[in-house]
Amino acid sequence: MIRRLQASRNWVFDLDNTLYPAECDLFAQIDQRMTKFVSEYLELHPEKARELQKKYYLEHGTTLNGLMENHRIKPEEFLEFVHDIDHSVLPHSPSLRRAIEALPGRKMVFTNGSEGHATSVLTALGLQDVFDGIVDIEATGFVPKPSQPAYDHLVDHFDLAPDRSVLFEDLSRNLVPAHDMGFVTVLVYSNKDWSHEPEAARPASSSATEEHVHFSTDNLTEFLVNVSGEPS
Ligand SMILES: [Mg+2]
Numbered sequence: 178m179i180r181r182l183q184a185s186r187n188w189v190f191d192l193d194n195t196l197y198p199a200e201c202d203l204f205a206q207i208d209q210r211m212t213k214f215v216s217e218y219l220e221l222h223p224e225k226a227r228e229l230q231k232k233y234y235l236e237h238g239t240t241l242n243g244l245m246e247n248h249r250i251k252p253e254e255f256l257e258f259v260h261d262i263d264h265s266v267l268p269h270s271p272s273l274r275r276a277i278e279a280l281p282g283r284k285m286v287f288t289n290g291s292e293g294h295a296t297s298v299l300t301a302l303g304l305q306d307v308f309d310g311i312v313d314i315e316a317t318g319f320v321p322k323p324s325q326p327a328y329d330h331l332v333d334h335f336d337l338a339p340d341r342s343v344l345f346e347d348l349s350r351n352l353v354p355a356h357d358m359g360f361v362t363v364l365v366y367s368n369k370d371w372s373h374e375p376e377a378a379r380p381a382s383s384s385a386t387e388e389h390v391h392f393s394t395d396n397l398t399e400f401l402v403n404v405s406g407e408p409s
Contacts, residue, residue, distance in 0.1 A: 196299070207262055241289075264301040273397065276402050292313040362392070
């Protein structure tokens, strides 16, 4: 599998809690904004709103998808609201930048967030001009990972050969479709439980040994340096 990793020419990265460490708590801010949105929009007590938010997240892939399927919400309004956060908690990451730049081939971002959010995050990290493109939640017609059509769109959009592609993700369940399509899969884990998710949708907290996970790391920069540093 290490050979396939080193022979890969398409490097696809999830955004949140993958390109920056979960310890930044940036996603916790988004998570709280989602609760506030659900509470205000559906006129629910914040506690009830949070329950519903987590139920939708678990059953529909994203809170947004649950809201769209069960209520008439405008996705753009939701995305703008929940991504109105403080990006200054993100670290400028020159070593990660160098590690990504050193990878052979194309580099892409594949996120369940909006393109505006991705651009803000990448800018804060100092990675705004490193990627060849972004597939965001609008590009997939608001179909989120881990739904198969989201991955089909990714592959079509960039004309990817899955057997020459890698996906980096902090959510193990989002690696399943990629694995089944032939991607090499890398789980980026952290010991931080950033949002107290329902168990099935929680990010990995240690190096999972699931069949659909080829590699796992708690240090993305180090992992990438090792990939491009060794002869293939
Ligand atoms: Mg993520």
